Amino acid sequence: MNKIAINILIFVFLTAIKITSQVDKKDLSHGDKIIKEMGIISTSSSPFSKLHDVPIHAVKIYDGFWSPRLRKNKDVSIPKLLELLEEHGVVDNFRRLSGRKNVKRRGALFTDSDLFKWMEAAAIVLQSENDAKLKATLDSIIDDVLAAQGEDGYLNTFHQKDVGEKRFTNFYNNHELYCLGHLIQAGIAYYRATGDKKLLNGASKYVDYVISLFGPGKKQCFAGHPEIEMALVELYRTTREKKYLNFADYLLNHVELDKLEEKHSNEDYDIIFSGLPFTSRKEFKSHSVRGMYACCGATDLYMETGDSQLWKTLEILWKDMTQYKMYVTGGVGSRYIHEAFGNKYELPNERAYTETCAAIGNIMLNWRMLNASGEARFAEIMERAFYNGFLSGVSLKGDTYFYRNPLVSFGDNVRQPWYNTTCCPPNIQRTFAKLPGYLYSTSKEGVWINFYQSSELNWHLENGKEIKLTQTTNYPWKNTVDIKVNSESKEFSIFVRIPEWTPKAYIFVNDKLLPEIAAPSTYFEIHREWEKNDHIRLEFEMPIRIVFPNPRIREDLGTAALQRGPVVYCLESSDYTDVSIFDIVLPLNSSDPKVGFNESFNKNLLGGVIMVKKQALIYKSSLEEEPLYSYATFEKPTQTIELTAIPYYAWANRGPSQMQVWIPWIEKH
Numbered sequence: 001m002n003k004i005a006i007n008i009l010i011f012v013f014l015t016a017i018k019i020t021s022q023v024d025k026k027d028l029s030h031g032d033k034i035i036k037e038m039g040i041i042s043t044s045s046s047p048f049s050k051l052h053d054v055p056i057h058a059v060k061i062y063d064g065f066w067s068p069r070l071r072k073n074k075d076v077s078i079p080k081l082l083e084l085l086e087e088h089g090v091v092d093n094f095r096r097l098s099g100r101k102n103v104k105r106r107g108a109l110f111t112d113s114d115l116f117k118w119m120e121a122a123a124i125v126l127q128s129e130n131d132a133k134l135k136a137t138l139d140s141i142i143d144d145v146l147a148a149q150g151e152d153g154y155l156n157t158f159h160q161k162d163v164g165e166k167r168f169t170n171f172y173n174n175h176e177l178y179c180l181g182h183l184i185q186a187g188i189a190y191y192r193a194t195g196d197k198k199l200l201n202g203a204s205k206y207v208d209y210v211i212s213l214f215g216p217g218k219k220q221c222f223a224g225h226p227e228i229e230m231a232l233v234e235l236y237r238t239t240r241e242k243k244y245l246n247f248a249d250y251l252l253n254h255v256e257l258d259k260l261e262e263k264h265s266n267e268d269y270d271i272i273f274s275g276l277p278f279t280s281r282k283e284f285k286s287h288s289v290r291g292m293y294a295c296c297g298a299t300d301l302y303m304e305t306g307d308s309q310l311w312k313t314l315e316i317l318w319k320d321m322t323q324y325k326m327y328v329t330g331g332v333g334s335r336y337i338h339e340a341f342g343n344k345y346e347l348p349n350e351r352a353y354t355e356t357c358a359a360i361g362n363i364m365l366n367w368r369m370l371n372a373s374g375e376a377r378f379a380e381i382m383e384r385a386f387y388n389g390f391l392s393g394v395s396l397k398g399d400t401y402f403y404r405n406p407l408v409s410f411g412d413n414v415r416q417p418w419y420n421t422t423c424c425p426p427n428i429q430r431t432f433a434k435l436p437g438y439l440y441s442t443s444k445e446g447v448w449i450n451f452y453q454s455s456e457l458n459w460h461l462e463n464g465k466e467i468k469l470t471q472t473t474n475y476p477w478k479n480t481v482d483i484k485v486n487s488e489s490k491e492f493s494i495f496v497r498i499p500e501w502t503p504k505a506y507i508f509v510n511d512k513l514l515p516e517i518a519a520p521s522t523y524f525e526i527h528r529e530w531e532k533n534d535h536i537r538l539e540f541e542m543p544i545r546i547v548f549p550n551p552r553i554r555e556d557l558g559t560a561a562l563q564r565g566p567v568v569y570c571l572e573s574s575d576y577t578d579v580s581i582f583d584i585v586l587p588l589n590s591s592d593p594k595v596g597f598n599e600s601f602n603k604n605l606l607g608g609v610i611m612v613k614k615q616a617l618i619y620k621s622s623l624e625e626e627p628l629y630s631y632a633t634f635e636k637p638t639q640t641i642e643l644t645a646i647p648y649y650a651w652a653n654r655g656p657s658q659m660q661v662w663i664p665w666i667e668k669h
């Protein structure tokens with residue numbers, strides 16, 4: 001062979017290597033890029049989604065209101081809950097099936113989902129940061145879970161090896177599809193964190209098994225507890241397999257109830273918010289978490305299909321909840337019976353059910369509706385729930401939890417480390433882990449700042465150009481937010497959310513006040529040609545607001561609540577000696593009710609909070625000394641007392657205590 005031929009051969013060989021390695025590298029980086037693009041929900045290819053999530057890893061949280069809570073979530077809550085899941089046999093239930101442990105199954109029939117939710121929380125933490133120890137722990141749990149999976153894909157510790165009823169014979173009660181939904185979500189979260197599909201593939205195999213048995217033209221099924229619908233849409237977004245989207249559509253709208261083997265009444269289907277077509281719903285009568293989750297699935301489906309009937313139904317239901325059935329804390333669910341929504345204005349305070357999972361469901365639903373529409377009203381409900389009805393669900397130490405979040409307590413509500421139905425703790429944990437991903441969104445116009453917390457967004461605009469936003473704030477204690485902008489792109493918009501609670505907002509760009517009015521309850525669009533290190537400053541007037549309830553809420557008649565920024569306040573007995581908080585009356589001048597309040601930041605109290613104080617009144621002798629009914633009006637309160645209020649989320653962190661949110665008030669003359 002001559003020299004030229006050898007050179008040609010070498011050239012061809014090297015080129016081949018080069019092309020091969022380029023292809024490999026390109027494929028890898030392509031796959032990697034797709035995973036790394038995905039946020040809490042991945043709507044970047046959803047045709048009917050206006051806003052798109054940024055990935056959780058693109059947002060770094062700096063010191064501020066949420067940072068200690070997120071740290072506690074990772075360092076205390078997540079490891080402690082796994083210990084408890086182990087202690088209560090939840091992981092052993094899987095080891096039993098694979099023969100790794102010879103034990104009896106323990107726990108509620110749906111307790112697999114508690115572990116799956118814990119796994120999702122851990123996986124989402126791994127999307128934010130590398131933690132070899134946490135990953136190794138999670139990998140070993142995944143190994144235990146997958147080892148229990150049946151050949152056919154089925155995986156449910158209550159039904160395998162003949163513990164409970166025969167599989168798929170009692171959709172109403174047995175939560176099989178609910179547990180599967182949480183398995184799918186854990187698989188997706190782990191895939192987005194690591195690029196590893198093992199758990200995702202396990203979940204898909206189970207879904208494929210379900211789809212092979214049930215659906216249009218096959219046997220019929222329904223979700224006894226909605227959850228799987230949103231998981232299926234996210235599985236579609238992750239794999240692009242249309243069958244998963246179709247099955248979500250089937251479960252939400254096309255179950256043929258007359259062909260079902262088990263029989264239930266329409267009232268039963270109202271309670272579980274499933275079975276009947278989603279688009280036939282006119283109000284919330286259901287179990288509150290089920291209602292929220294079903295609506296999450298429907299919003300996800302809407303963002304893929306654009307079915308206007310879905311959106312119309314969602315708007316009707318959203319109005320039903322926010323205008324008639326939601327607590328001032330963003331909590332939902334008024335009734336113990338069925339853990340359900342009540343009638344319009346049925347909002348009892350002491351007996352409020354307000355499960356933490358329902359407040360979380362409210363956050364998840366409004367996040368989806370915000371994605372679909374870009375409208376601030378959805379972010380506002382999220383903010384209300386985040387700072388109040390969600391956050392009250394966990395202690396400041398991060399080790400105990402409320403299942404219910406009442407608005408009045410006589411001292412018998414204490415957070416617990418564990419519940420036999422322990423759905424709320426891992427739900428809280430995955431919500432904290434997701435929090436960085438809620439702060440910012442993108443759209444084709446630019447970038448959206450949804451929530452305020454010191455942080456840095458390192459991402460790209462939808463034109464592919466890099467953007468870095470640095471947000472500095474002590475919100476919600478302070479009323480200013482500074483945002484530094486650096487982007488490869490010149491001209492684009494930054495949308496900043498103007499909260500509904502502020503009487504007036506001011507927006508400065510490079511220290512110049514913008515002349516336009518930044519109306520509360522909107523996203524304000526700042527469109528310009530941005531220069532390096534341009535900065536935005538937001539100032540929100542943040543007075544103490546007095547919230548008056550609609551007089552139709554019988555239980556709140558004659559009362560008012562205190563709110564500062566997004567934080568709702570309460571009276572707690574820990575701040576009073578020798579008097580009952582239920583004897584305190586708030587004197588208000590109704591033409592200017594905010595007059596006379598003082599606020600001060602106490603860094604040593606309850607992790608650092610602003611306390612609110614005001615000169616108030618109290619009855620000369622306690623109302624408990626008075627008769628239950630009287631033919632004469634009761635005497636007016638005449639003694640003065642200094643009223644002290646703390647943020648509602650922080651109550652019950654100083655031992656058992658009495659608490660109330662709604663305070664009786666009288667006109668001050």
Ligand SMILES: [Zn+2]
Pocket residue numbers: 355356357358403422423424425427
């Ligand atoms: Zn719960």
